């Protein structure tokens with residue numbers, strides 16, 4: 001599932017919506033199924049989200065049963081594709097990059113993603129830096 005922030009060009013209203021995948025969003029948009037709740041305009045576009053994302057080493061932390069895992073893996077793959085296309089990879093520098101964005105108002109056109117330890121995530125949270133943890137599958141796990 002992917003959460004997009006949608007913005008209406010008719011009335012400037014913004015709202016969040018969930019889609020099965022980025023291609024589902026495109027499909028609904030093409031068919032004009034995306035309609036503003038407020039003014040019924042179909043000029044609804046997704047805005048560029050800029051949350052900070054962290055990939056965790058999924059494999060070592062969570063064990064799935066195989067059938068479930070395969071299903072989830074597919075969803076995660078579509079997530080990953082979206083993230084790779086829309087976020088800048090900062091690797092292990094995630095905590096540092098997130099702080100420089102937060103404290104120095106460093107402007108980035110894209111959100112960032114990378115890896116961080118649970119300790120980093122906890123500290124960022126305590127500092128009021130909003131992060132989102134997404135499950136991640138390394139390509140070699142295919």
Ligand SMILES: [Zn+2]
Pocket residue numbers: 008009010011012013036037038039040041
């Ligand atoms: Zn509207």
